[in-house]
Amino acid sequence: MSLSRRINAPGLATFAVLILLWEVSTRLDPVMGAYLPPVSRILQSLFQLALSRELFAHLTVTLGRFLAGYILAAVIAVALGIILGYFRRAYNLCEIVIELLRPMPSVAIIPVAILMLGIGNATIVAVTVYASAWPILINTIDGVRNIDRTLLDTGRTFGLGRWRILRAIALPAALPYIVTGLRVSLSVALILVTTGEMVVGSSGLGFFILDEERSLRTSNMYAGIALVSLLGYALNRLFVWLDATAMKWHRGMTARETL
Amino acid sequence: MAILEVEALSKSYRQAGGESTPAIQEISFQVDQGEFVSLVGPSGCGKTTLLMCLAGLLAPSGGRVVVNGKKVDGPPPNLVLVFQEYNRSLFAWRTVLGNVLFGLEAKKNSSRDTEKKAKHLLGLVGLEGFERHYPWELSGGMQQRVAIARALAYEPEVLLMDEPFGSVDAMTRLELEDSLLKLWKELKTTILFVTHDIEEAIYLSDRIQVLGRRPSRVIGGVAVPLSRPRDQLATRADGRFMELRNEIYRQISGDGVS
Numbered sequence: 001m002s003l004s005r006r007i008n009a010p011g012l013a014t015f016a017v018l019i020l021l022w023e024v025s026t027r028l029d030p031v032m033g034a035y036l037p038p039v040s041r042i043l044q045s046l047f048q049l050a051l052s053r054e055l056f057a058h059l060t061v062t063l064g065r066f067l068a069g070y071i072l073a074a075v076i077a078v079a080l081g082i083i084l085g086y087f088r089r090a091y092n093l094c095e096i097v098i099e100l101l102r103p104m105p106s107v108a109i110i111p112v113a114i115l116m117l118g119i120g121n122a123t124i125v126a127v128t129v130y131a132s133a134w135p136i137l138i139n140t141i142d143g144v145r146n147i148d149r150t151l152l153d154t155g156r157t158f159g160l161g162r163w164r165i166l167r168a169i170a171l172p173a174a175l176p177y178i179v180t181g182l183r184v185s186l187s188v189a190l191i192l193v194t195t196g197e198m199v200v201g202s203s204g205l206g207f208f209i210l211d212e213e214r215s216l217r218t219s220n221m222y223a224g225i226a227l228v229s230l231l232g233y234a235l236n237r238l239f240v241w242l243d244a245t246a247m248k249w250h251r252g253m254t255a256r257e258t259l
Numbered sequence: 260m261a262i263l264e265v266e267a268l269s270k271s272y273r274q275a276g277g278e279s280t281p282a283i284q285e286i287s288f289q290v291d292q293g294e295f296v297s298l299v300g301p302s303g304c305g306k307t308t309l310l311m312c313l314a315g316l317l318a319p320s321g322g323r324v325v326v327n328g329k330k331v332d333g334p335p336p337n338l339v340l341v342f343q344e345y346n347r348s349l350f351a352w353r354t355v356l357g358n359v360l361f362g363l364e365a366k367k368n369s370s371r372d373t374e375k376k377a378k379h380l381l382g383l384v385g386l387e388g389f390e391r392h393y394p395w396e397l398s399g400g401m402q403q404r405v406a407i408a409r410a411l412a413y414e415p416e417v418l419l420m421d422e423p424f425g426s427v428d429a430m431t432r433l434e435l436e437d438s439l440l441k442l443w444k445e446l447k448t449t450i451l452f453v454t455h456d457i458e459e460a461i462y463l464s465d466r467i468q469v470l471g472r473r474p475s476r477v478i479g480g481v482a483v484p485l486s487r488p489r490d491q492l493a494t495r496a497d498g499r500f501m502e503l504r505n506e507i508y509r510q511i512s513g514d515g516v517s
Binding site: 148150151153154156157158159160168169172173175249250252253256 | 311314315316334336338339340342344347348350351352353361362364365366393395396413
């Protein structure tokens with residue numbers, strides 16, 4: 001995460017050169033241009049699609065599914081992670097199940113979701129929840145486990161019961177870990193929404209990309225890809241901003257410690 | 260009237276080999292309401308273990324602790340422990356004011372003037388103007404002041420302090436001692452103060468209990484007849500101060516190095 005706001009001139013130059021190479025080579029070689037249209041053509045398609053509002057509708061659908069899946073995953077995984085991190089016995093109960101499910105590629109449950117939930121929104125959201133819950137869950141458990149014993153004892157000496165300790169001390173103390181998990185899950189959720197839309201969707205950017213490819217409208221397909229990338233980038237920027245605002249205390253503290 | 264009674268308190272830790280080693284053995288003493296009592300003993304003599312048992316954070320292996328007539332079985336209400344490691348005990352995500360407010364929230368004190376009360380306490384510990392700072396922005400001595408203000412916000416009848424000034428520099432330490440005496444006089448809280456610094460114990464206390472080497476037990480004690488308010492120069496220059504120091508030192512070294 002670059003904290004600096006300065007403009008990276010060499011990086012921009014690399015980007016510009018690549019775009020230029022792309023534009024020139026695809027214009028010079030029409031065969032290649034059929035698979036990889038010039039950048040200008042893709043931008044033109046993006047613009048036309050934006051005017052027709054077709055792409056915008058797909059974007060809204062994707063964003064909605066993403067938010068539903070991501071937020072649901074965050075709520076479930078943080079709550080569960082805090083309980084599993086704090087209560088040793090609860091963790092022991094779930095440990096083997098977690099260790100077995102965690103390494104499984106999340107997309108492998110798409111067929112399971114189709115069987116149980118059919119083809120539609122529910123499947124896409126469910127798969128997104130499942131996949132993006134893991135990084136949050138694992139990080140939250142780690143975060144709670146790493147809380148200093150003294151901090152929890154402080155809560156106890158002030159007469160707090162277990163649930164109040166969880167909410168008033170364990171949750172904020174584990175927050176730096178939780179945020180790391182949320183950040184990883186951000187891209188995981190977008191990957192799963194797009195994949196889900198490609199497999200079972202009849203709307204959304206994932207569906208749009210695949211559909212345009214099948215209809216041989218290549219530059220539209222690239223426009224869809226560009227839009228998903230932009231969405232990922234925008235969500236990431238938003239997250240960084242929220243993180244910087246909400247976690248000011250943590251950034252200040254760690255900056256001081258490394259002085 | 261005794262507010263804190265410790266009766267034949269023992270605590271053993273189980274070693275890796277399965278055998279248990281005693282950390283404290285049959286400790287008995289009492290602290291009266293409003294008293295300032297110190298426990299002194301050599302480093303590593305089990306003082307922290309003793310305080311953890313008194314605070315109900317650790318279950319004793321034998322004996323019992325009675326606070327306000329009730330047997331301790333878990334952290335008692337109206338009693339708070341101030342830890343030596345203030346930097347590990349303060350809430351880094353809360354401001355100085357937020358930390359003190361925690362003491363009031365824990366008491367379920369939700370009246371409208373909690374903020375006023377917290378600010379008043381911060382004034383008492385000399386931290387006026389630092390309300391919006393975060394603990395990690397402050398020096399060690401100031402952080403421990405925050406921890407003390409937070410503990411006092413809880414309005415405990417008994418305040419346990421585990422070498423609270425053990426990790427601040429010598430000058431800050433003297434200032435903190437005087438601040439603590441001022442607070443004690445104003446709030447009339449009962450204080451049980453643990454330290455390995457004999458002079459600090461004499462300077463602060465009404466009475467001192469001397470603990471022996473591990474496994475720790477009470478091997479002696481003295482009453483401190485020095486007048487109050489105390490003064491870092493005059494009190495420490497008092498001939499009786501020297502006598503008390505020598506007496507405690509004799510008791511500790513007479514414990515026999517085995």
